[in-house]
Amino acid sequence: MAMELWVEFFEDLEQIRGRSRNTIMAYRRDLELWEDYVRTSHDIPGFYVFMKKRELSPRSQARVISSLRTYFKFLESRGKKAPELRELKAPKVKVGLPKALTPEEFRKLYNACETEDTARTARNHITLLMLYGLGCRVSELIGLNLQDYHETDRWLAVVGKGNKERAVPLTDHLNQELKAYIEGARPALLRDKTSSILINDRGRRPSRVDIWRWLAAWSLKAGFEEPVNPHRFRHGCATALLEAGADLRSIQMLLGHASIQTTQIYTSVTTKNLTETVDQHHPLSGLKES
Numbered sequence: 001m002a003m004e005l006w007v008e009f010f011e012d013l014e015q016i017r018g019r020s021r022n023t024i025m026a027y028r029r030d031l032e033l034w035e036d037y038v039r040t041s042h043d044i045p046g047f048y049v050f051m052k053k054r055e056l057s058p059r060s061q062a063r064v065i066s067s068l069r070t071y072f073k074f075l076e077s078r079g080k081k082a083p084e085l086r087e088l089k090a091p092k093v094k095v096g097l098p099k100a101l102t103p104e105e106f107r108k109l110y111n112a113c114e115t116e117d118t119a120r121t122a123r124n125h126i127t128l129l130m131l132y133g134l135g136c137r138v139s140e141l142i143g144l145n146l147q148d149y150h151e152t153d154r155w156l157a158v159v160g161k162g163n164k165e166r167a168v169p170l171t172d173h174l175n176q177e178l179k180a181y182i183e184g185a186r187p188a189l190l191r192d193k194t195s196s197i198l199i200n201d202r203g204r205r206p207s208r209v210d211i212w213r214w215l216a217a218w219s220l221k222a223g224f225e226e227p228v229n230p231h232r233f234r235h236g237c238a239t240a241l242l243e244a245g246a247d248l249r250s251i252q253m254l255l256g257h258a259s260i261q262t263t264q265i266y267t268s269v270t271t272k273n274l275t276e277t278v279d280q281h282h283p284l285s286g287l288k289e290s
Helices: 006-016 021-038 044-053 058-077 103-112 118-134 138-142 172-189 208-222 231-243 248-255 265-281
Strands: 155-159 165-169
Touching (some): 006 058, 118 138, 118 172, 118 208, 118 231, 138 208, 165 248
16 A cells, blocks of 8 residues: 555554444545545546546445545644645535334334244344344444443443443343343353353354344344344434433433434434424314415
8 A cells, every 4th residue: 555654544543543443444445445546646526526436425425535534634643744635525415314213113023033942032032122222233232241231230331433331221121131131041042152242043242244134034024125224223212212302412322422413313303203293183284275
């Protein structure tokens, strides 16, 4: 790689900023795309055309620009000149409302994940309960260990992006279900020495692929047209809390959002739902213009 301070930049991402392996690989792909372009041209406007030819969506283009700006800021912090930092602007991206999992959809998945093996059924149930009840990411879910569970105080220590740890409270029901799973079903599934709370069918810590594969199978069995994306559980958790009266700051802390602006997206979801409810049920909605 001919780019300046390449090694130092990725060491900074990993060791100083604590970025995950997946995030670092995404930065690498974005910077390699830039390097491919500058081999033939240094015209900044042409880079946007280059990305479009690569069939990158506006959202993907925005991510690439963000990665490049982070890199060029790093160069300037090390005394290098990076005029591209002032020229590269992210394209406007229309923020779509997150599609939240509904309680009815959750119940369908919960019933569909049952098997003849009681231990696997308990594992499947607790997987769904934690995804929906904790609002956690898949990477956070598969990283949960026995020592992260605090039964008496009813909370879990969840390690999120940037290795930041947060305490996520458990409802009484989820706490009881988790305790029963750990004491009963987990030992029956375990075949390898691991501290992981969740255990896959091979007796080990599950991978991201395991979770996606389980959800795809349960979605098919439940009659969904397409597999339920695990992030929908996270959206569903946040939306349900907000509609029940939880404040944005509490939801931000629960989900581990770095910025309150990310959490504020859910206010658009609930406002949209409220508007639809008013349109359907408010007395004035039936009046027509004279």
